[in-house]
Amino acid sequence: MTSGSNFTYIDDSTVKHGGRTFKLYAGPRLKGERHVVERFAKDYPSQLLDIERPPERLYVIGEPDCLRDGLAVIGARKATPYGLACAERFSAIAAQKGVTVISGGAYGCDSRAHRAALDAGGRTVAILGGGCDQVYPSTHFRLFQEIIDAGGAVVSERDWDYPALPFTFRERNRIIAGCSRAVLIVEAGLPSGTFSTADDALDSNREVLVVPGAITSRTSAGSNKLLYQGATPIIDDETFEDVMFSLFGTLRCTPCADGKDPAENSDQLLAALRAQPMRLDDILVAVDAPREHASDPAAWLRTRLVELEAKGVVARFPDGRYGPASL
DSSP, rough: EEEEETEEEEEEEEEEOOOEEEEEEOOOOOOOOEEEEETHHHHHHHGGGSSOOOOOOEEEEGGGOOOOOEEEEESSSSSSSHHHHHHHHHHHHHHHHTOEEEEOOTTHHHHHHHHHHTTTTTTTTESSSSOOOOSSSGGGGGHHHHHHHHEEEEEESSOOOOOOOOHHHHHHHHHHTTEEEEEEEEEEEEEEHHHHHHHHHTTTTTTEOOOOOOTTTTGGHHHHHHHHHEEEOOOOOHHHHHHHHHHHHHOOOOOTTTSEEEEEOHHHHHHHHOOOBEEEEEEHHSSSOOGGGGGHHHHHHHHHHHHHHHSSSSOOOOTTEEEEOOO
16 A cells, blocks of 8 residues: 555555545546646746645646636535526626636536636636546546636646545635635535635635525525625626626626617627627637728737727727627
C-alpha cells in the first residue's frame, strides 16, 4: 500500500480515508491543453492571492485566462426545481453578457449553471475537489469536456490524479469564491457546502448575491439566513442585471420608449448581434460589409462598432464579444 496526504492507496482502484474506502476514477482522460500555473507566475490569477491559503499551483485543462473575475453560481446538490431553474436563468444572463460562470461541477445547481452558460454561448469554469484526471462526478465527464472545448477550463489545486475525497470539496470552495468577483447563491440549506462557500467569499471581500426562497423550504434556509445577514438579494432579472452592471460594467438591455432601436431596425449587424453576441472574427463571417467597403470589411466593421458603442446601442463584453446593450 502507498500512502498519500490524508489517504492510503489500497490498490490501483481504491483508496482509504478516515476509515472509509473510495473508488478511484478509471475512465477516459479529459482532452485539452494542460497547464500547471505556479503561484506568483504571470498567469496565476492575482485575485487568488487575497484568499486564505492561496493555492501553491493550479492544474488546468483548457484556458487559464478564464480564471479571472468571473461570477460564481452555486447551490444545493439535491436541488429543488426552483433552485435548478434559478441557476439556469441567471447563469445564462451572465454568460450572454460575457461574464465567465464559475462553479464546482457537482450535481444539482452547479451542473445546471455550467450547462446554461454553455447553451448561452459563454465560457464557464469547473473547479474540482480532486485532481482533473479523477473526474468527479464521473457522469459529468462529457459536460467537463464540453466546458474545455468551448474555451473554458477544468481546474484543481490538486495534482492530476489526486483522489476526490470529502475534505477536498470543502477546501476547493475557497478557490471558487476567490476566482470570482461575486458569488451568486441560488439555493442553500443549513449546514451546507454552499453556505460555507459564502463564508469564504465574505472572508475574501467578495460580493455575496442570494436568491431568496420560501421560509418553509429547508433548501433555502441558508439562503434566507445570508439575506438576513446582509447579502444582496436577487429578486428578478432586472436586479441581477443591475448588479452585473455595477460589478462588471455589462449593460442591461432595455427597449426604447417607442419600441425601436436608436439605430435602424434593418441594420444587418445589429440583427446578428441581437441573435448572439460575437467576437470580431465571427461577426465578419456572419455579416456582409456594404458594397462600398468590400475591399476592407474589417476596417468598416471596427468603425461601425465604435459608432454603435458611442450611441449606446452596442457594448463590448468582458470576454471580448460584442452584443446589444443600452442603459
